[in-house]
Amino acid sequence: MKTETRERFTKQAFARPKSLVDVKTHFCPGCHHGIAHRIVAEAIDLYGLREKTIGVACVGCSVFLYDYIDVDVAEAPHGRAPAVATGVKRAQPDKFVFTYQGDGDLAAIGTSEVVHAANRGENITVIFVNNTTYGMTGGQMAPTTMLGQKTSTSPYGRDFRKDGYPIKMAELLATLEGTAYSARVATSTPAQIRKAKEAVRKAFDMQLKEMGFSIVEFLSTCPTNWGMKPVDAQKRVSGEMSEYFPLGVYKERKQADFL
Amino acid sequence: MSLAETASRRLLMKGNEAICLGAIAAGCRFYYGYPITPQNDIPEYMSAHLPPIGGTFLQAESEVATINFILGTAASGKRVMTSSSGPGISLMQEGLSYMAGSELPAVIVNISRSGPGLGGIAPSQGDYLQAVKCGGHGGYKMPVLAPHSVQEMYSLTMLAFDLADKYRTPAMILGDAIVGQMKEPFEAVPYVPTVPLDKPWALTGCAGRHRQNVKSLYLKDNAIEVHNWKLHRKYLQMQAEEVRFEEYHLEGAKIAIVAFGTAARVSKTAIQWARKEGIAAGMLRPVTVFPFPAAQVDAVAKRGDVVLVIEMNTGQMLEDVRVSTTCHDKIRFLGKPCAMPTPEEIHREIRKLAGRAE
Numbered sequence: 232m233k234t235e236t237r238e239r240f241t242k243q244a245f246a247r248p249k250s251l252v253d254v255k256t257h258f259c260p261g262c263h264h265g266i267a268h269r270i271v272a273e274a275i276d277l278y279g280l281r282e283k284t285i286g287v288a289c290v291g292c293s294v295f296l297y298d299y300i301d302v303d304v305a306e307a308p309h310g311r312a313p314a315v316a317t318g319v320k321r322a323q324p325d326k327f328v329f330t331y332q333g334d335g336d337l338a339a340i341g342t343s344e345v346v347h348a349a350n351r352g353e354n355i356t357v358i359f360v361n362n363t364t365y366g367m368t369g370g371q372m373a374p375t376t377m378l379g380q381k382t383s384t385s386p387y388g389r390d391f392r393k394d395g396y397p398i399k400m401a402e403l404l405a406t407l408e409g410t411a412y413s414a415r416v417a418t419s420t421p422a423q424i425r426k427a428k429e430a431v432r433k434a435f436d437m438q439l440k441e442m443g444f445s446i447v448e449f450l451s452t453c454p455t456n457w458g459m460k461p462v463d464a465q466k467r468v469s470g471e472m473s474e475y476f477p478l479g480v481y482k483e484r485k486q487a488d489f490l
Numbered sequence: 491m492s493l494a495e496t497a498s499r500r501l502l503m504k505g506n507e508a509i510c511l512g513a514i515a516a517g518c519r520f521y522y523g524y525p526i527t528p529q530n531d532i533p534e535y536m537s538a539h540l541p542p543i544g545g546t547f548l549q550a551e552s553e554v555a556t557i558n559f560i561l562g563t564a565a566s567g568k569r570v571m572t573s574s575s576g577p578g579i580s581l582m583q584e585g586l587s588y589m590a591g592s593e594l595p596a597v598i599v600n601i602s603r604s605g606p607g608l609g610g611i612a613p614s615q616g617d618y619l620q621a622v623k624c625g626g627h628g629g630y631k632m633p634v635l636a637p638h639s640v641q642e643m644y645s646l647t648m649l650a651f652d653l654a655d656k657y658r659t660p661a662m663i664l665g666d667a668i669v670g671q672m673k674e675p676f677e678a679v680p681y682v683p684t685v686p687l688d689k690p691w692a693l694t695g696c697a698g699r700h701r702q703n704v705k706s707l708y709l710k711d712n713a714i715e716v717h718n719w720k721l722h723r724k725y726l727q728m729q730a731e732e733v734r735f736e737e738y739h740l741e742g743a744k745i746a747i748v749a750f751g752t753a754a755r756v757s758k759t760a761i762q763w764a765r766k767e768g769i770a771a772g773m774l775r776p777v778t779v780f781p782f783p784a785a786q787v788d789a790v791a792k793r794g795d796v797v798l799v800i801e802m803n804t805g806q807m808l809e810d811v812r813v814s815t816t817c818h819d820k821i822r823f824l825g826k827p828c829a830m831p832t833p834e835e836i837h838r839e840i841r842k843l844a845g846r847a848e
Binding site for chain 1: 520522546548550551552554555556558559560561562563564565566567568570584585588592693694695696697698701702703704705706707
């Protein structure tokens with residue numbers, strides 16, 4: 232009996248994914264990059280892709296991907312990760328290629344690259360981390376900044392008459408024929424994290440089945456630049472952010488020979 | 491056209507097409523580009539001839555995307571090329587800076603057109619400064635080769651791939667509309683690599699090795715300073731080992747022309763005419779404009795009476811000639827922005843400098 236009990240209590244239920252580097256995080260308290268990294272690393276492990284993956288990091292806090300995920304990583308100029316990933320994938324179609332981009336990177340300076348990569352049906356996966364601000368540069372207004380949100384370059388709050396509206400990339404990219412999978416997830420609660428894992432697995436699966444372009448948008452936090460405590464930042468994601476940026480799957484291709 | 495078919499054959503082709511043959515012979519199987527005059531022969535040729543030999547042609551949505559496709563394929567360890575002209579090359583400068591910083595080899599062809607802005611499509615050498623002085627941010631250099639014949643469009647393209655790999659750097663072919671569009675016979679010699687072709691640094695998935703990165707961001711301690719000195723040493727090595735030039739009738743030359751590309755090609759005719767008249771004219775033709783043949787320029791300046799710089803711009807290489815020698819009083823300039831100087835114009839200038847009657 233005694234032995235059985237010990238076994239029951241020492242059974243490993245939770246372990247670091249093999250593809251996640253064992254280092255201390257440098258991200259701010261309450262930041263979601265660590266969760267996104269873990270979900271990506273778990274998916275890499277799940278499909279056994281660690282030794283055939285090339286990641287493409289972008290500019291911003293996301294660039295430090297290569298300090299945390301134990302795969303080959305190229306660094307792209309600001310916004311150009313989908314173009315760099317295109318160059319990698321065309322040269323090595325047998326490899327697994329993903330980008331990891333923030334919202335300033337993907338939805339402002341890199342809009343052209345992500346739209347055309349999607350439209351070509353480029354067989355890559357985009358992990359898009361949307362925290363409604365430019366984190367690394369000190370919390371400036373992003374194209375995803377919410378109406379009324381105060382940032383260091385919208386000190387009176389974002390006004391649609393001057394700066395337009397927060398851009399909904401998951402919906403926008405879902406309209407393109409080349410997009411095989413587009414979903415928006417969040418990671419503020421365990422339930423959301425389970426759905427996020429499922430979405431990333433699906434997105435990876437799309438690439439492995441050569442179905443075309445796949446993207447998962449993560450609604451994420453930036454407590455430091457939002458001027459919020461981590462707990463309040465989680466609430467903002469589940470609250471006003473999820474209301475404007477609805478969670479869900481916007482496109483899921485069923486077969487590769489679409490059209 | 492397969493590699494075997496191109497080996498040691500005498501062909502009649504456009505300069506732009508010869509670049510494609512040179513690239514394919516050198517093992518380039520990836521070409522990305524965006525349309526712009528006067529270099530469209532290159533993407534058109536590659537779109538037809540790469541797929542049948544298992545290569546990849548992809549037309550990008552912009553030159554910004556193009557250079558980043560290039561970055562990705564270069565990071566994968568494959569030989570890759572793009573071509574464009576002035577305005578498109580400007581859009582590639584961001585990517586070129588990243589590639590220089592990330593030490594990624596690729597060949598970039600600039601069949602340059604004229605003037606700032608949209609300018610014109612007439613031949614010009616107006617992109618010299620952008621090409622050799624560092625067109626993007628951060629103070630990098632790259633080998634820049636200036637062909638003056640269809641033969642060189644072919645052979646210097648092969649050399650550009652080797653230099654790019656040897657130094658892990660982008661390398662540029664700096665041509666213009668004339669050398670790109672003109673047809674003449676050339677010898678399509680087989681490619682013989684002068685550098686090792688394996689690239690252990692490439693991102694191929696970390697099977698059997700530690701993960702590796704291709705990056706240009708260095709934030710910790712003085713890593714960026716160390717990195718900049720490392721890059722600088724490469725540029726010094728290029729200056730020590732890669733200077734290439736042609737000496738044309740320089741024996742006893744009192745009037746030494748310094749010109750590259752099309753301007754040099756035209757100058758040859760004028761020099762022949764002058765020599766027939768007993769004028770001791772010759773030419774030092776930089777084949778590499780970076781690294782620049784500075785010592786050679788200084789030598790001809792010291793030996794002769796006049797150094798006549800001829801360019802299809804208002805005086806860009808002229809700056810390099812000036813810093814190459816202290817004989818500033820001997821330097822003269824004949825410039826023709828946005829047009830080719832004629833042999834007659836150059837001949838007239840030589841006669842004037844030789845003190846001959848009009």
